[in-house]
Amino acid sequence: MISKSIAEEILEISLSKGGDFSELFFEVSNSLYFYFDDNKLEEAVAGEDVGVGLRVILGDRTFYGYTTDISLMGLRKLAKNLAEAVFQGDKDIKVVLSEKDEYGIRPLKDIGSFEIKEGKDILKIMNEKARGYDSRIVQFTSVIRTVDQKILIANTEGDFIEDRRVRTAVYGLSVGSYNGIIQTGYETVAGTVGWELLTEEVINKIPYEASRRAILLLEAKEAPAGVMPVVISLKAGGVLIHEAVGHGLEADLVDKGVSVYKGKIGEKVASELVTMVDAGVLEGMYGSSAVDDEGVKTNYNVLIDRGILKGYMHSRITAKKFNVRPSGNGRRQNFRYPPIPRMTNTFILPGESKVEDMLQRLERGIYVVKMGGGQVDTTSGDFVFGIEEGYLVINGEIKHPIRGATLIGNGPKILEKIEMIGNDIGFAPGTCGKDGQGVPVTDGMPTLFISEITIGGTEKGE
């Protein structure tokens, strides 16, 4: 890691031609990646990504640069180049950093202690389980990835912070084929933990769920097309809340006027049943860390309280513009990118309804048991999300599985149509993309009853 005196020198150079704030972000990321496909381990990759991102903020302007040359000479050059770009005239700046604050998790099993062969063996076992589930499973693809990210943040406000995030993810995809039809099923488990994520339970669950879904979809019928009520299971993950409202509460989008939730603080934006939280502070979840990528401590932020909008998610820059405290949501994919407001672990709090009562209310509707990914247009609020596992329900009775459907709705309208919230909650990890940067997140929801949403199926006519 970079010493205090070097960090001070680099910050001083970067502000030597002007600027209000400067920040150095140093990262050492070691990753291990296993890719198993076609009955064998196809890739085992160890990688090291080391670099420094430096930014100078002057008014509303950001000057950003990064380098993989982390020698003192390389860092000085980077800082000098930025200062030349700022060029407001010579300034004499003295930077004094405080004593180092150290955060970070200590995984039970980190990369260094992991036997490469163990990874291969786990993937082999999963492969056998996935293929053994049903003779119609023709392919199984699985991945284990672990990233050990050590970061150091130093800024001209004197912060000098070190954090370590160890994240592990395991993924399985089963391909089922029968009578000329191909269908897939996948399952993933991920967290801010080391290899200890790979418990026997996880090693069993991934291939079982992936193959079960692939076979279920082979036997599924076309999804209906049109507006219907839906019940979304706690097991489905929280993509709906991530897309329908989460992105629209990121303060950079609000500031630029491309969010349907701009200017709505204190107003009712959802059914009074809805309380929504973004919390990067929760231990072990995929979107968690002790501090964000600007060195701000993560938090438990209530964004919507019983239907009323309370606040947005902020980076340092947006917090200053909105005259609030940074909320711990300034995140970046790695040292190559400046931080922007991002979600961490985003979820709706449980309510009081029972699943059976919600299903009973479906005269003709869809029961969504697993959601896929999603996307949103924050300006209009329109969003989509995929169904990985869903069933047609008639008069409260589950009829048959459906396939090939995306749901589409409008965020503010759908939030008003959440009429019942279950007394349960489930979470699912994912990778969220914004402005070309991917960051790990978790989304969560209790079981929900939504009175109307458009099902994008293929079934023609009634």
Place this chain on the structure above:
Amino acid sequence: MTVDLFKLIEDLRKQKIECEIFFQEREKSTLVISRQEVENYQISREYGIGVRVIKDGKHGFSYTTNLDKIDETIQRAIELSQVMEEDENWKFSKDLDLKDFKYYPEEPSFQEKIKRLVELEKEIYSKDKRVKTVRNIVWEKTTDNNRIISTTGLSLEYNQQYQYIYTEIGASDGTNERSGFEFDVARSWNELEFDKLVEKVVWQATSLLGALPKKTQSVDIILPAERASEFLELISELFSAENVQKGKSVLKGLLGESVASPILSIVEDPLSEKALIPRLFDDEGIKTYQKYFIRNGVLENFAYNVYSANKEGKNSTGNGVRGSFKSLPQVDYFNLYIEPRDKSEDELIKSVRNGVYVISLMGLHLADTISGDFSLGIEGLWIKDGELAEPVAEMTISGNLKDFLKNITGIGNKLDLKGNINSPMLKLEDITLAGK
């Protein structure tokens, strides 16, 4: 670099370890304009090394950004190779010395670029009163210098440059708000079409104002070039031999058969001078050439890298692509497109009695290219008796890529080689549209 590379290679040769090293030098500049100012200014340069080894018939891979750690990285790749099974399909090309240097015109200064981009923001606002916000204008240029050398006598060197510009805007009519998103990509600054970008993005956002869903029905669809190109990107996955061999393509086993509308031809033309990134050889040193994947509806070829070709005892088709030093050669394409036909865009629209002109697609990354199933959110304009009419939104189109290929009944006569994958306007019939 403190390491003597040639000595390193010589040492490995003596140990009977085959090794290939991929060096990437990347320079990136970015400008983000907002509220008539530079909001973000960025210039960076980075290095990366990807090392592949074959020892005892086993293949290993490791990468680093630290040029001083090349020795360690090779050792790590060797270590990793030993958990792999023996696999004779991994091979490095032998005794090849190929260079592909492209020359790019000199770029205007940053100051000039900033001036033009600030002007562009003004133009967007002044084009239509209903434009309420420009989130930002982003310009980014990437220049790569790549070099690949191996103990098997491979020496490849090439450069490439591309730049893009995009903008996201919001329009409002007082009651409804809609967004527009448009991008342009080119090799050099002077090839970027700024005026067209302004026109398109403003047209998109303003013409969608007041959009409402229609009732669920079966309709014809017009996909303008940009949206059709997005579909071709999904379809390109179906030609990958990697996917076919693993049962992950709905085109498996259909070589030589009619799989698409007879008017459809999909071709890869890596040598075209008009291509965004023309390439003489791929990242495994295989010479590229023009080839049809689908010609007049018939499936003619799959795309191979060296590994997938060896699996079938075939030759690579020159489709081994390394996205960066962090990845292995995977099947991908250089300048893939749908061949234009005879209909003008106007004629295609005129031929639709009841349908949708698609302005934006949502959820493309949710499409399952293995099963072929897709279900996408759309926004666009209703087409009534050949005329563009009221805007529509909050609807989906769904189907399977296999049927998509067959449902193409019209192909436009205008093809711009904008990105790496391109299509003229397409017309499709009998697509399920889900709405209210």
